[in-house]
Amino acid sequence: MTDATAPVPDxxxxxxTAPGVLRAAAATWPTRSALEAATRHWTFAELWTDxxxxxxxxxxLGLTAGERIAIWAPNQPEWIFAALGAQCLGAALVPLNTRxxxxxxxxxxxxxxxxxxxxxxxxxxxDYPALLAGEALPDLRQMVRLPVPEGHATSTPxxxxxxLPPLLDWNTFLASGAGVAPSIVDAAMDxxxxxxxxxxLFTSGTTxxxxxxxxxxxxxxxxxxxxxxxxxxxxxxxxxIVNPFFHAFGYKSGWLVCLLQGATALPMAVFDAGEVMRRIxxxxxxxxxxxxxxxxxxLAHPDRSHYDLSSLRVAVTGAASVPPVLIQRMRDELGFSTxxxxxxLTESTGLVSMCRIGDSVExxxxxxxxxxxxxxxxxxxxxxxxxxxxxxxxxxVRGFNVMQGYLDDAAATAEAIDADGWLHTGxxxxxxxxxxxxxxxxxxxxxxxxxxxxxxAEIERLMSTHPAMAQVAVFGVPDERLGEVGRAVVVxxxxxxxxxxxxxxWCRAEMANYKVPREVLFxxxxxxxxxxxxxxxxxxxxxxxxxx
Numbered sequence: 434m435t436d437a438t439a440p441v442p443d444x445x446x447x448x449x450t451a452p453g454v455l456r457a458a459a460a461t462w463p464t465r466s467a468l469e470a471a472t473r474h475w476t477f478a479e480l481w482t483d484x485x486x487x488x489x490x491x492x493x494l495g496l497t498a499g500e501r502i503a504i505w506a507p508n509q510p511e512w513i514f515a516a517l518g519a520q521c522l523g524a525a526l527v528p529l530n531t532r533x534x535x536x537x538x539x540x541x542x543x544x545x546x547x548x549x550x551x552x553x554x555x556x557x558x559x560d561y562p563a564l565l566a567g568e569a570l571p572d573l574r575q576m577v578r579l580p581v582p583e584g585h586a587t588s589t590p591x592x593x594x595x596x597l598p599p600l601l602d603w604n605t606f607l608a609s610g611a612g613v614a615p616s617i618v619d620a621a622m623d624x625x626x627x628x629x630x631x632x633x634l635f636t637s638g639t640t641x642x643x644x645x646x647x648x649x650x651x652x653x654x655x656x657x658x659x660x661x662x663x664x665x666x667x668x669x670x671x672x673x674i675v676n677p678f679f680h681a682f683g684y685k686s687g688w689l690v691c692l693l694q695g696a697t698a699l700p701m702a703v704f705d706a707g708e709v710m711r712r713i714x715x716x717x718x719x720x721x722x723x724x725x726x727x728x729x730x731x732l733a734h735p736d737r738s739h740y741d742l743s744s745l746r747v748a749v750t751g752a753a754s755v756p757p758v759l760i761q762r763m764r765d766e767l768g769f770s771t772x773x774x775x776x777x778l779t780e781s782t783g784l785v786s787m788c789r790i791g792d793s794v795e796x797x798x799x800x801x802x803x804x805x806x807x808x809x810x811x812x813x814x815x816x817x818x819x820x821x822x823x824x825x826x827x828x829x830v831r832g833f834n835v836m837q838g839y840l841d842d843a844a845a846t847a848e849a850i851d852a853d854g855w856l857h858t859g860x861x862x863x864x865x866x867x868x869x870x871x872x873x874x875x876x877x878x879x880x881x882x883x884x885x886x887x888x889x890a891e892i893e894r895l896m897s898t899h900p901a902m903a904q905v906a907v908f909g910v911p912d913e914r915l916g917e918v919g920r921a922v923v924v925x926x927x928x929x930x931x932x933x934x935x936x937x938x939w940c941r942a943e944m945a946n947y948k949v950p951r952e953v954l955f956x957x958x959x960x961x962x963x964x965x966x967x968x969x970x971x972x973x974x975x976x977x978x979x980x981x
């Protein structure tokens with residue numbers, strides 16, 4: 434049961450690193466449920482024991498402070514063990530999107546110089562190590578394979594190719610740390626603090642080239658304590674984590690906030706609306722954040738009336754436009770007493786602003802709240818001055834939550850963060866008299882498909898490698914289910930032929946599926962300006978006329 438009155442003890446609040454928070458939580462709530470899977474449950478004390486064992490195993494592999502591990506796997510308990518175990522030693526976490534193809538994942542592994550890759554047995558038809566066949570990975574020295582999440586059958590993995598390092602199964606990996614003294618992990622933890630790097634999440638940032646966003650433990654713990662306070666996450670809450678762990682939504686405002694607040698994390702590896710409702714009933718779920726798509730799927734499910742969803746209390750959504758009617762239906766039909774939205778970007782540790790409990794349906798749906806404590810925002814007009822009240826301007830952010838920078842990219846960092854410490858988000862916003870922000874446009878042309886950021890420049894770069902491609906322009910168009918989907922407008926090379934289904938199929942083989950355009954249109958030429966750059970606003974207007 435949740436405890437609405439008991440505050441989080443000072444011993445937990447004082448901790449500024451993720452493993453430190455867990456250690457304090459284990460001492461504070463040793464018998465409280467921390468993590469639950471289908472047939473296995475961990476108290477906070479048991480979770481801490483397993484994380485320490487994982488840290489000893491990483492030490493046995495030679496992992497040291499300042500090095501990096503990557504995790505390429507779906508939501509499951511071992512993901513958390515691996516992340517925290519590596520962080521205990523002062524290593525940084527590099528999460529990999531499970532939808533990436535081999536070329537995309539290898540690029541991140543190379544540029545972040547990952548030493549250990551933690552992946553999974555073949556899952557949903559994908560053998561992740563096999564995707565890396567033939568890729569140059571000079572810094573990768575070890576792979577560890579997690580068991581497949583409970584309830585998901587697996588297949589036999591393919592033999593490793595010569596370019597890949599040795600692979601240990603999870604149990605063999607853990608056994609390798611049996612001879613490592615616990616004092617070694619204790620000493621490593623004592624040497625890390627709030628200023629040490631916790632993770633490097635890759636994003637396209639302000640251009641289409643993926644960049645590693647460097648954030649510290651202190652930024653994470655401070656930001657998401659603010660998030661937990663804003664949404665009224667309580668000790669004993671039961672949080673079904675559908676958002677993927679490789680994303681800040683499932684990691685930082687997912688299992689990390691559970692540690693910070695003494696809540697129970699219940700990971701879900703694959704979203705299925707019927708299974709979510711079954712879990713809500715069986716596991717007495719009280720907290721369920723996610724993009725609007727998740728709640729629209731629950732509302733549309735034909736068997737919804739058969740489930741008692743009355744345990745639900747808190748929903749947090751965003752990551753796409755949210756119609757007011759959805760917020761109202763989430764309250765009226767799904768039973769949430771609290772529905773909130775917020776805004777953040779990877780470069781701001783995942784969080785800038787949050788709505789407040791008690792805000793109206795209209796405010797929750799049409800704004801992204803007010804800045805969290807310790808964070809400043811500016812709206813900057815085209816002339817470089819502050820935008821007038823209720824007038825649009827580029828949203829700038831300054832505060833403890835602004836990233837340390839882009840990994841090994843001083844030029845891009847300087848472009849994103851000015852000399853006064855302001856992060857230029859590239860998003861256009863307006864601010865009302867009460868200080869609430871509303872995002873109205875995206876300078877960087879990003880769109881959001883089913884909760885995932887899609888960067889047209891990156892998709893265009895990938896599509897340009899197709900042998901029939903002369904030019905391509907990608908942009909987002911509204912979609913009732915996913916919020917937005919990609920539309921590609923293509924000019925083919927002379928004497929070549931390619932159909933829309935063929936090109937879409939090629940894209941599905943070459944990039945993560947949320948990046949794949951859902952529609953391909955062929956034209957003889959693209960509109961360009963005097964500098965030869967494609968003028969997408971003209972293209973969008975023309976497309977709107979053609980399809981009106």
